Amino acid sequence: MSIVIHSLEINARRIQSDLDELSRISDCELPCVTRILWTEKDMEARSWLKRKMKDAGLVVREDAVGNIFGRLDAETNDDAAIATGSHNDAIPYSGMYDGTVGVLGGLEALRAIGEYLAKSGNSLSKSIDLIMFTAEEPTRFGIGCLGSRLMAGTLSPEQARLLKDSAGEALDSIRNRANYIGELANVKLNKNFYDAFVELHIEQGPLLEAAGVQIGIVTAIAAPSSLRVKFEGPGGHAGAVLMKDRSDPLIPAAKLILEIHDAAHELGGDDTVATTGVVKVHPGAINSIPREVVLEIDIRDIDMERRGQVLARVQEKAQAFGDAAKTPAHIEWINADPPATCDSKILDTIQKVCDKFEFSSQKMISRAYHDSLFMAQICPTAMIFIPCRNGISHRPEEYASPESIEVGVKTLAATLLELAQVYE
Ligand code: GLV
Numbered sequence: 206m207s208i209v210i211h212s213l214e215i216n217a218r219r220i221q222s223d224l225d226e227l228s229r230i231s232d233c234e235l236p237c238v239t240r241i242l243w244t245e246k247d248m249e250a251r252s253w254l255k256r257k258m259k260d261a262g263l264v265v266r267e268d269a270v271g272n273i274f275g276r277l278d279a280e281t282n283d284d285a286a287i288a289t290g291s292h293n294d295a296i297p298y299s300g301m302y303d304g305t306v307g308v309l310g311g312l313e314a315l316r317a318i319g320e321y322l323a324k325s326g327n328s329l330s331k332s333i334d335l336i337m338f339t340a341e342e343p344t345r346f347g348i349g350c351l352g353s354r355l356m357a358g359t360l361s362p363e364q365a366r367l368l369k370d371s372a373g374e375a376l377d378s379i380r381n382r383a384n385y386i387g388e389l390a391n392v393k394l395n396k397n398f399y400d401a402f403v404e405l406h407i408e409q410g411p412l413l414e415a416a417g418v419q420i421g422i423v424t425a426i427a428a429p430s431s432l433r434v435k436f437e438g439p440g441g442h443a444g445a446v447l448m449k450d451r452s453d454p455l456i457p458a459a460k461l462i463l464e465i466h467d468a469a470h471e472l473g474g475d476d477t478v479a480t481t482g483v484v485k486v487h488p489g490a491i492n493s494i495p496r497e498v499v500l501e502i503d504i505r506d507i508d509m510e511r512r513g514q515v516l517a518r519v520q521e522k523a524q525a526f527g528d529a530a531k532t533p534a535h536i537e538w539i540n541a542d543p544p545a546t547c548d549s550k551i552l553d554t555i556q557k558v559c560d561k562f563e564f565s566s567q568k569m570i571s572r573a574y575h576d577s578l579f580m581a582q583i584c585p586t587a588m589i590f591i592p593c594r595n596g597i598s599h600r601p602e603e604y605a606s607p608e609s610i611e612v613g614v615k616t617l618a619a620t621l622l623e624l625a626q627v628y629e
């Protein structure tokens with residue numbers, strides 16, 4: 206390694222205090238955290254982060270969809286850069302570590318690098334950006350990784366403009382109200398705009414903790430897909446319409462929910478997962494036969510072919526159940542993304558950093574998706590995982606210890622410093 210990584214000083218207390226502060230900017234009471242795109246709390250959290258970035262000496266900019274960039278400038282003439290980052294949004298009633306460890310841990314890594322450079326008199330040969338990606342979580346618009354999809358060009362501005370939230374309001378209208386008024390087309394970055402991207406994240410699974418390993422070196426990210434299925438019927442009075450005369454869309458929806466679960470078990474392998482996380486029943490009155498039922502379904506695998514088989518069965522059964530109940534199914538694809546493979550050179554760097562610090566490490570895949578899935582489409586990308594208690598995530602009980610976070614941030618900071626090639 207070309208750098209003296211032991212002189213990087215990470216302030217674990219500062220990270221914890223940042224995480225605690227951010228956890229209080231939320232739409233529910235701790236230990237629950239809810240922070241949904243462009244709500245008042247999300248806007249407050251954005252201002253808070255930009256202040257923190259500026260206090261750390263970073264040069265801050267935002268793009269038209271609200272991705273926030275804080276740059277530790279290399280002060281060289283060329284604009285070569287690497288980046289780290291994650292997300293600060295939080296799904297309803299979740300915890301305080303998902304995404305935030307990568308943003309605030311990334312912030313601490315840049316502070317430590319800045320302090321090291323000031324002390325040593327060394328300089329960076331590449332700038333380092335800390336990115337807070339907009340809406341990694343799909344809560345508001347139904348699609349995950351909104352900011353990084355637009356950045357990678359996987360989602361076009363035209364497709365983004367068609368997105369609506371559950372109240373039916375279009376993305377542009379909500380975006381403009383939040384004071385993001387630039388052209389969405391400008392969010393896209395050129396391929397290799399960054400020489401490298403590294404994301405720090407909690408594992409969101411139980412493997413590292415069970416093995417007593419400090420660092421997960423992520424080699425691949427599983428492929429997510431999601432779809433919306435709507436069944437429609439005539440509705441009617443719960444007392445007056447006889448059973449023989451009904452076309453109740455909740456019946457095929459209920460059958461489909463069971464089918465989704467069974468299809469993942471029967472056609473899938475250990476890495477196949479299928480979830481119906483949203484069920485909307487309209488009009489939602491106890492004495493009214495439903496008129497419309499919408500299911501939002503999330504199906505993932507590391508094996509695209511196997512995921513395809515599960516998706517095909519779900520589509521086929523949705524049509525069959527809908528037709529049988531005389532409540533036709535309308536299927537809308539939200540996303541069907543390929544998996545990502547992490548960059549072997551960055552993985553080697555992370556491995557060397559772990560060895561040098563004597564941190565135990567293991568290679569693993571990520572079953573959750575991350576902004577890295579899309580960054581990998583435009584630049585060499587890798588992820589660093591740290592253990593979280595009992596593998597719990599997307600729940601208020603989510604927890605990562607200050608010690609684990611410190612180890613993760615040290616690994617991130619040293620990796621970034623190595624990738625940014627310090628010179629004297
Ligand atoms: C990210 O939050 C995911 O659902 O994998």
Ligand code: MN
Nearest residue numbers: 296303342599
């Ligand atoms: Mn999440």
Ligand code: MN
Nearest residue numbers: 303304341575
């Ligand atoms: Mn996350």
